Structure formats: C-alpha cells, structure tokens
Amino acid sequence: MPPHTTRPRELAREQSLTDLEQAVGDREQLVGDREQSRIDHEQVNHDSEREASPDADSGHGRVLNDRQARIDREQVSRDVGQEALDHAQEGRDNQQQALDETRRMFKLPASQQPKIPAKSTIQRDATERARAAAQRAQAAMDRALAAVARAEASAIRAREEDAS
Numbered sequence: 604m605p606p607h608t609t610r611p612r613e614l615a616r617e618q619s620l621t622d623l624e625q626a627v628g629d630r631e632q633l634v635g636d637r638e639q640s641r642i643d644h645e646q647v648n649h650d651s652e653r654e655a656s657p658d659a660d661s662g663h664g665r666v667l668n669d670r671q672a673r674i675d676r677e678q679v680s681r682d683v684g685q686e687a688l689d690h691a692q693e694g695r696d697n698q699q700q701a702l703d704e705t706r707r708m709f710k711l712p713a714s715q716q717p718k719i720p721a722k723s724t725i726q727r728d729a730t731e732r733a734r735a736a737a738q739r740a741q742a743a744m745d746r747a748l749a750a751v752a753r754a755e756a757s758a759i760r761a762r763e764e765d766a767s
Contacts, residue, residue: 614706620732621698628695632688635681642677649674668765672758679754680747687743 653667 614702617698618702621695621702624698625695628688628691632692635684635688638681639685642674642681646674646678668762672754672761675758676751676754679750683747683750684743687746 649667649670653671656663656667
C-alpha cells in the first residue's frame with residue numbers, strides 16, 4: 604500500500620484507540636469520584652459520632668480511632684489512585700495533541716475512517732495493549748499496597764503511642 608494511503612488509516616486507528624482510552628479513563632474517574640464521595644460521607648458521619656460520644660469510654664474511643672485509621676487508609680489509597688488517573692489523563696492528552704498535530708500536518712479530516720485492518724493485526728495489537736494495561740494495573744496496585752502499608756504502620760505507631 605502506498606504511504607499516502609496507509610498514514611490516514613493509521614491516524615484514524617490511533618484516534619479510535621485514543622477515544623477508547625479516554626472513555627475508559629472517564630469511567631475510571633467516575634468510579635474514583637464515587638469512592639471519594641463515599642469516603643467523605645463516612646468521614647462526616649465518623650466526625651459526628653466522635654463529637655457526640657463521651658471521651659471517658661476508652662473502648663468506644665478505640666473503635667473510633669480504628670475507624671479513623673481505616674478511613675485514613677482508604678483516603679491514602681484513593682489519593683494514590685487519583686494520582687494515577689491524573690497521570691493517565693495527561694498521557695491521553697499528550698497523545699491527542701500528537702494526533703491532532705499529525706492530522707494538521709497531513710491536512711486530514713478528523714472524520715476520515717480507516718479501512719478495517721486484518722484480523723491478525725487487531726488481535727496482535729489488542730494483545731499488546733492488554734499486556735501493557737495489565738502491567739500498568741499491577742504497578743498501580745503495588746503503589747496502592749505500599750501506601751496502605753505505610754498508613755497501617757502509621758496507625759499502629761499512633762496506637763502504640765496512645766497506649767504508652
């Protein structure tokens with residue numbers, strides 16, 4: 604195929620992938636926003652209960668402290684997740700800018716659709732994207748687990764300080 608016909612197809616394919624990645628990213632952000640709302644609501648309820656409870660009951664105080672530590676861990680985990688979402692969005696924005704610039708360079712209309720690639724090409728590309736996504740997900744999970752471990756260690760230290 605001559606280069607002048609393959610490049611529009613490649614650009615349209617890249618645009619489709621970028622649009623799909625953006626849709627997935629938007630959905631992940633929505634899930635993250637719902638999680639943040641749940642954490643905020645739980646924190647408000649916890650604060651109200653702490654204000655209403657007598658300080659003398661040490662057993663209830665420990666329960667409240669444990670709940671606060673859990674809420675804090677969830678917030679740290681959510682913050683790490685949001686950071687990953689922000690980083691991914693930045694990557695998608697950069698990809699879109701590169702595609703827009705390339706399209707301008709070739710003066711191609713955004714609505715130009717590619718010819719459907721061969722089944723083997725689609726499968727190979729999908730497999731590569733799935734592997735990359737799995738690696739990114741594992742890295743994000745590792746970061747989140749590390750943040751949770753740090754938060755748990757901090758909570759344990761705080762409890763030990765309170766006990767002494």
